[in-house]
Amino acid sequence: KAGVTQTPRYLIKTRGQQVTLSCSPISGHRSVSWYQQTPGQGLQFLFEYFSETQRNKGNFPGRFSGRQFSNSRSEMNVSTLELGDSALYLCASSITQGPGPFPNYGYTFGSGTRLTVV
Amino acid sequence: GQSLEQPSEVTAVEGAIVQINCTYQTSGFYGLSWYQQHDGGAPTFLSYNGLDGLEETGRFSSFLSRSDSYGYLLLQELQMKDSASYFCAPPSGDKLTFGTGTQLKVEL
Numbered sequence: 001k002a003g004v005t006q007t008p009r010y011l012i013k014t015r016g017q018q019v020t021l022s023c024s025p026i027s028g029h030r031s032v033s034w035y036q037q038t039p040g041q042g043l044q045f046l047f048e049y050f051s052e053t054q055r056n057k058g059n060f061p062g063r064f065s066g067r068q069f070s071n072s073r074s075e076m077n078v079s080t081l082e083l084g085d086s087a088l089y090l091c092a093s094s095i096t097q098g099p100g101p102f103p104n105y106g107y108t109f110g111s112g113t114r115l116t117v118v
Numbered sequence: 119g120q121s122l123e124q125p126s127e128v129t130a131v132e133g134a135i136v137q138i139n140c141t142y143q144t145s146g147f148y149g150l151s152w153y154q155q156h157d158g159g160a161p162t163f164l165s166y167n168g169l170d171g172l173e174e175t176g177r178f179s180s181f182l183s184r185s186d187s188y189g190y191l192l193l194q195e196l197q198m199k200d201s202a203s204y205f206c207a208p209p210s211g212d213k214l215t216f217g218t219g220t221q222l223k224v225e226l
Contacts, residue, residue: 004160033213043161043205054141054211090160092214106151106163107214 002027004093004110012116018079021113025072025093032074033107034066037088046089049074081117088112120144121216124206129223130196138191140206148209150189151184155219156202163193175180191205196224 013019025032028053030110034046045058049068072093078085092107121143131138140150149168153161165173167182167189179192193200201224207214 012201035214035216042218045215047172048213058213092161104216106166109160111160 004091004108006085006089006110007115008092008113009111010059012118013081015081015083015117018077019079019081019115020075020077021089021091021115023074023076023093023110025074025091026073026108029043029095029108030072030095031074033092033094034067034074034076035090035092036060037090037112039084043090046076053110083117086115086117088114120208120210120215122206122215123210124204124217126218126221127221128224129225132196134196134199135192135194136196136222137217138204138206138222140189140191140194140217142189142206142208142217143186144208144210146216149171150180151207151209151214152178152180152191153205153207153216154202155205161205181202190200193222200224 003034007022031050033048035043036046037043046060047054047066048056052068068074090109090112092109094107123141151166152164154164155161164178165180166174167173167180170182170184172179172181177194182189203219203221205216205219207216
């Protein structure tokens with residue numbers, strides 16, 4: 001069973017550019033979440049999609065956006081990149097359908113995309 | 119809002135037992151998850167407590183007391199490969215909120 005696939009693994013961009021990251025969830029998983037991980041701020045929730053709808057959004061500026069396709073694959077986009085956007089961006093998939101009883105197998109994370117903004 | 123507290127670092131010797139505590143304040147509480155992350159790697163799900171009590175999975179156990187807003191992860195028979203960061207993460211709504219993580223160093 002394939003895991004969560006994130007592409008690319010590494011990316012170097014210049015300030016002001018935009019970037020698109022991709023995530024393919026585990027087959028059958030309809031929920032895809034994105035997280036940003038930095039040494040200073042830890043793991044922070046960006047947004048979550050379920051059946052092509054954004055259900056939850058973290059406290060990030062509008063430069064951060066995402067979408068989910070009908071096959072559950074998801075992309076996130078960061079526009080007008082800033083140096084502070086340098087981070088590991090992690091995608092997680094889950095079969096969870098919403099709040100309430102939580103499946104005991106949790107979220108499965110991809111290996112992440114390491115974005116460096118110079 | 120959400121508030122999670124974990125020790126930032128714990129050091130133990132190989133073969134020992136270590137307990138990583140997590141205290142939380144969160145709305146819409148649905149239980150407590152634990153994740154392990156090795157340097158440069160992805161967080162990996164370890165366990166979930168939806169109800170009070172102890173859940174055991176091999177060398178790892180996790181405990182939850184909802185009345186005390188407290189949980190812990192217990193690692194037994196520590197191995198060098200257990201050196202990693204450990205996060206408590208209560209699921210809330212459609213997201214996980216991660217604590218700052220505890221870096222566990224296992225020494226010989």
